Amino acid sequence: MQLRDFLELIHPVLVITIVFPLVGLAVYFAWQTRQRRLQARTGQKPPGPALAGITHMRVGHYLTGAVVGVCLVALGFDTLDSAIQADAFVKEPVQMGFLGLMFIATLAALGFLYISRPWGWRLVFALLTEVGVLVLGFQDTLFNRPEQWIFRRDYEWQFSHFYSGLVVTTLMIISLGIVPQIYRSSGWRTLHITLNTLALLFFLGQAMTGTRDLIEIPLTWQTPYIEQLYNLNCNVKPCQVTLQTKTGPGSP
Numbered sequence: 001m002q003l004r005d006f007l008e009l010i011h012p013v014l015v016i017t018i019v020f021p022l023v024g025l026a027v028y029f030a031w032q033t034r035q036r037r038l039q040a041r042t043g044q045k046p047p048g049p050a051l052a053g054i055t056h057m058r059v060g061h062y063l064t065g066a067v068v069g070v071c072l073v074a075l076g077f078d079t080l081d082s083a084i085q086a087d088a089f090v091k092e093p094v095q096m097g098f099l100g101l102m103f104i105a106t107l108a109a110l111g112f113l114y115i116s117r118p119w120g121w122r123l124v125f126a127l128l129t130e131v132g133v134l135v136l137g138f139q140d141t142l143f144n145r146p147e148q149w150i151f152r153r154d155y156e157w158q159f160s161h162f163y164s165g166l167v168v169t170t171l172m173i174i175s176l177g178i179v180p181q182i183y184r185s186s187g188w189r190t191l192h193i194t195l196n197t198l199a200l201l202f203f204l205g206q207a208m209t210g211t212r213d214l215i216e217i218p219l220t221w222q223t224p225y226i227e228q229l230y231n232l233n234c235n236v237k238p239c240q241v242t243l244q245t246k247t248g249p250g251s252p
């Protein structure tokens with residue numbers, strides 16, 4: 001396996017080993033928190049552990065960090081990979097410097113969101129984190145690039161891993177941003193449950209579109225052949241892919 005292929009797999013591996021287990025934990029404790037709250041209203045002894053709510057909140061904190069993290073890892077890989085191919089570090093140093101700073105600023109904004117308490121500041125840092133993710137995600141439009149560095153699947157946006165990835169990331173940023181509000185009012189609590197039930201569907205969608213993308217994106221040694229399939233329109237007419245026999249580290 002070549003280094004590029006290895007790096008490309010880091011994002012899916014992090015999602016599978018860290019994000020999805022955290023989603024499972026968050027849902028498990030969310031259910032217990034809800035049951036305890038509903039039972040407490042009836043005056044009966046609430047079921048489940050007394051720390052269910054706190055544990056859910058803690059897991060939620062890790063979950064938001066993990067989701068924003070894997071999103072940035074994916075965008076970071078796409079950016080770096082395309083920048084190296086386009087020799088952009090030499091040709092577009094200002095643009096690359098800006099993108100580098102954007103990655104750092106987004107992480108810093110998320111960090112400040114974790115530690116700030118006043119509602120106003122939480123709103124500011126949640127918005128800044130979101131803006132960071134959006135700028136990095138839509139960098140092709142921002143820089144008016146003729147070629148796409150971030151594969152958005154605009155022609156089939158309903159099934160796009162990119163757009164639903166941004167939605168789920170946004171929902172996690174909102175969850176973290178409104179934590180104090182959830183404790184204060186039942187309206188925010190209901191909003192939280194509604195948005196995050198939706199987020200669960202998007203997580204499922206990410207698993208599906210992510211797996212599809214994994215089987216669609218060729219390994220480095222396969223790329224020249226797969227590119228021929230697209231260039232020769234092999235999906236609509238008969239075509240012949242030319243095999244250049246190559247032995248060495250790049251071959252399977």
Ligand code: HEM
Nearest residue numbers: 026030033034037053054057060061063175176179182196
């Ligand atoms: C998969 C995602 C999530 C789902 C399905 C979910 C769902 C829920 C549910 C059902 C409740 C209980 C509401 C009630 O008491 O009636 C809850 C409470 C809460 N959630 Fe989430 N949540 C998720 C993620 C998060 C995240 C990412 C955070 C924060 C970063 C978070 C913070 C909280 C807090 C602070 C409470 C109140 C806990 C308490 O009452 O002690 N949740 N959530």
Ligand code: HEM
Nearest residue numbers: 012015019071074075151161162165206207210211213214
């Ligand atoms: C929380 C869940 C996830 C989020 C937020 C997320 C987010 C993203 C984002 C924003 C991108 C960059 C846009 C793009 O290239 O399409 C991306 C790329 C990708 N993701 Fe995910 N993803 C998630 C889960 C998964 C899963 C479960 C898999 C596979 C099992 C996966 C596999 C991929 C692949 C293969 C790419 C393309 C990388 C490339 O362009 O070379 N993702 N993801």
